[in-house]
Amino acid sequence: MSIIxxxxxxxxxxxxxxxxxxxxxxxxEEAGQPYEVRPVSFSAMKEPAHLAVHPFGQIPTYExxxxxxxxxxxIIFHIASRHPGLLPEDANARARxxxxxxxxLNSVEPPILExxxxxxxxxxxxxxxxxxxxxxxxxxxxxxxxxxxLGDAEWLDGAFSAGDLMMVxxxxxxxxxxxxxxxxxxxxxxxxxxxxxxxxxxxxxxxAFNTAQPSAA
Amino acid sequence: MSIIxxxxxxxxxxxxxxxxxxxxxxxxEEAGQPYEVRPVSFSAMKEPAHLAVHPFGQIPTYExxxxxxxxxxxIIFHIASRHPGLLPEDANARARxxxxxxxxLNSVEPPILExxxxxxxxxxxxxxxxxxxxxxxxxxxxxxxxxxxLGDAEWLDGAFSAGDLMMVxxxxxxxxxxxxxxxxxxxxxxxxxxxxxxxxxxxxxxxAFNTAQPSAA
Numbered sequence: 543m544s545i546i547x548x549x550x551x552x553x554x555x556x557x558x559x560x561x562x563x564x565x566x567x568x569x570x571e572e573a574g575q576p577y578e579v580r581p582v583s584f585s586a587m588k589e590p591a592h593l594a595v596h597p598f599g600q601i602p603t604y605e606x607x608x609x610x611x612x613x614x615x616x617i618i619f620h621i622a623s624r625h626p627g628l629l630p631e632d633a634n635a636r637a638r639x640x641x642x643x644x645x646x647l648n649s650v651e652p653p654i655l656e657x658x659x660x661x662x663x664x665x666x667x668x669x670x671x672x673x674x675x676x677x678x679x680x681x682x683x684x685x686x687x688x689x690x691x692l693g694d695a696e697w698l699d700g701a702f703s704a705g706d707l708m709m710v711x712x713x714x715x716x717x718x719x720x721x722x723x724x725x726x727x728x729x730x731x732x733x734x735x736x737x738x739x740x741x742x743x744x745x746x747x748x749x750a751f752n753t754a755q756p757s758a759a
Numbered sequence: 760m761s762i763i764x765x766x767x768x769x770x771x772x773x774x775x776x777x778x779x780x781x782x783x784x785x786x787x788e789e790a791g792q793p794y795e796v797r798p799v800s801f802s803a804m805k806e807p808a809h810l811a812v813h814p815f816g817q818i819p820t821y822e823x824x825x826x827x828x829x830x831x832x833x834i835i836f837h838i839a840s841r842h843p844g845l846l847p848e849d850a851n852a853r854a855r856x857x858x859x860x861x862x863x864l865n866s867v868e869p870p871i872l873e874x875x876x877x878x879x880x881x882x883x884x885x886x887x888x889x890x891x892x893x894x895x896x897x898x899x900x901x902x903x904x905x906x907x908x909l910g911d912a913e914w915l916d917g918a919f920s921a922g923d924l925m926m927v928x929x930x931x932x933x934x935x936x937x938x939x940x941x942x943x944x945x946x947x948x949x950x951x952x953x954x955x956x957x958x959x960x961x962x963x964x965x966x967a968f969n970t971a972q973p974s975a976a
Contacts, residue, residue, distance in 0.1 A: 597908035598866050598901065609851045615861035620854050634826045637837050644832035644864065649815050652869035659873075664893065669886035676881065684815065691814035 543607040544578060545570065547617075548592075549751060550601055551581040557752035558717075559745045562614045563602040565711035567747055569618045569704065571740035573625035579751060615647045615708065622704040629704055642698050642705025650688065651712040653680045657719055681721055685713075689725045696734065710735030760824040761795060762787065764834075765809075766968060767818055768798035774969035775934075776962045779831045780819040782928035784964055786835040786921065788957035790842035796968060832864045832925065839921040846921055859915050859922025867905065868929040870897045874936055898938055902930075906942045913951065927952030 547570075549563035563579070570577050586592055587599045595603045596612040603610065604617040611617050619640070622628035630636050656677045664670050688709075692698060697706045713732050716722045722729050735741055764787075766780035780796070787794050803809055804816045812820045813829040820827065821834040828834050836857070839845035847853050873894045881887050905926075909915060914923045930949050933939045939946050952958055 593904075593907075598862075598904050600866075609854060611854055611858050613858050613861040613865060615865055616854065616858035619857060619861070637826060637828060637833065640836060641828050641830050641833035644830040644836075645815075647861065647865040648830060648832055648868065649817075651865065652872070655869070656873075663897075664890075667886070667890075669884070669890065673881075673884075673886065680880075687810075687815050690810075 545575060546578045546580055546605040548580050548582045548595070548601045548603045549748065551583040551586075553748070553752045557749040559748055560715050560717070561601065561748070562711075564744055564748050565614050565707065566602045566604065566617050566621075567744035568707055568711070568741050569621045569628060571743045572627055572707065572738075573621050574627075575621065575625065579747075581751075614711075615643055618704055618708060619643065628707065630701065635700060638699045639703035639705040642703070643708045646705070646708040646712045650684055650709065651715070653677070653684050654712060654715050656680070657716075678719065678721060681716065681719075682724065685716075685721070685725050685728060689727045692727055692731055694727065697731075702738070706731075706735060710741075762792060763795045763797055763822040765797050765799045765812070765818045765820045766965065768800040768803075770965070770969045772969075774966040776965055777932050777934070778818065778965070779928075781961055781965050782831050782924065783819045783821065783834050783838075784961035785924055785928070785958050786838045786845060788960045789844055789924065789955075790838050791844075792838065792842060796964075798968075831928075832860055835921055835925060836860065845924065847918065852917060855916045856920035856922040859920070860925045863922070863925040863929045867901055867926065868932070870894070870901050871929065871932050873897070874933075895936065895938060898933065898936075899941065902933075902938070902942050902945060906944045909944055909948055911944065914948075919955070923948075923952060927958075 547563060547566055550561055553561040555561060567577070582592055582601055587596075587601070593599055595605070595610055598612070600612070602614060602617065603612045604620065611620060618628075629639050657674075660670055660674050660677050664673075697703065698709060699705065710732050713722060713728060714736075722732060736745075764780060764783055767778055770778040770780075772778060784794070799809055799818055804813075804818070810816055812822070812827055815829070817829070819831060819834065820829045821837065822828075828837060835845075846856050874891075877887055877891050877894050881890075914920065915926060916922065927949050930939060930945060931953075939949060953962070
């Protein structure tokens with residue numbers, strides 16, 4: 543049964559791999575599953591056809607036969623549940639790997655995404671410049687806690703898992719701010735994630751997708 | 760094997776049930792699992808003993824024999840995976856219920872929690888008053904999308920699931936703002952969640968916990 547995901551027709555980052563389809567591509571590459579990508583334009587994202595698939599009008603989505611999913615966390619969990627390599631067999635280790643998926647999405651990504659709010663959604667507000675350092679300090683606080691937990695370990699809990707895939711993906715979103723370089727252990731952790739062949743393939747695929755010439759008429 | 764969760768020694772909301780232990784209590788009540796609660800003070804949360812359990816120094820945590828988890832999403836998923844009643848048997852329906860758990864935590868809770876940032880973390884800043892309406896409008900945008908998807912259904916996808924448990928818990932956090940009343944379908948949805956006997960027991964337990972007299976010397 544073929545897998546179809548959605549991605550921005552043109553990612554706002556121009557192919558830096560920071561949009562949420564990259565993490566889903568990565569999981570599919572780790573699982574060795576082929577997939578197709580359906581591009582969605584910014585205007586189409588807010589139309590009924592796409593809202594029927596993704597109630598919040600975003601990407602990525604995941605379609606596989608009758609199954610329609612949204613939310614990168616849910617999609618990656620689904621992939622990780624059905625294919626070996628992304629979640630440990632041992633029940634307790636598996637629960638801990640899933641914990642890191644939720645931690646990435648509920649405790650680490652939200653403060654990071656506030657950079658987007660302060661720089662873009664509120665970029666024209668008089669407080670924007672003064673507020674940015676507060677937002678960055680909240681990210682630093684969370685990253686210092688994460689760095690302390692990771693320590694000198696290669697991955698967050700034993701072997702590489704979907705928890706690491708999600709955490710690395712979330713941490714990558716700090717890259718434009720330069721803040722990751724303040725945490726050498728986390729920077730090295732992210733680099734280990736990026737060095738995985740499956741990530742390399744996923745990154746190359748999204749880059750090609752986002753830099754392809756529009757098809758001529 | 761006994762289950763031990765942690766909760767604020769005294770919740771900042773004084774027992775309104777908005778702290779994240781309530782959702783875990785609710786899941787345990789739905790699953791019919793007895794549990795003990797270990798109180799954690801604000802100072803103890805930042806100490807090594809608690810950080811060893813929860814790297815971000817928060818509550819709730821979950822301990823069951825050798826297994827130690829944090830993140831309410833991961834804890835509730837663990838409970839839902841091991842006991843009937845919170846996730847459908849059908850594989851696709853199960854994946855969709857899990858999708859709503861992630862949606863609650865990654866797409867709905869983050870904009871809601873920005874109220875805490877604007878009112879408390881940045882409550883003394885000159886922009887606080889002017890910024891609050893922007894934060895509230897972002898919540899309204901997300902809630903209007905959620906309300907459109909829910910429509911007149913009782914729950915988000917068929918029978919009540921851990922996805923609804925999480926979404927109702929997250930929506931309850933808007934209650935102090937009054938914003939939920941602007942979305943009658945969502946307000947009724949939350950009321951259906953609160954009416955469940957398991958929620959009632961969880962709420963009563965956290966209220967008793969938070970309003971108990973400190974033990975006399």
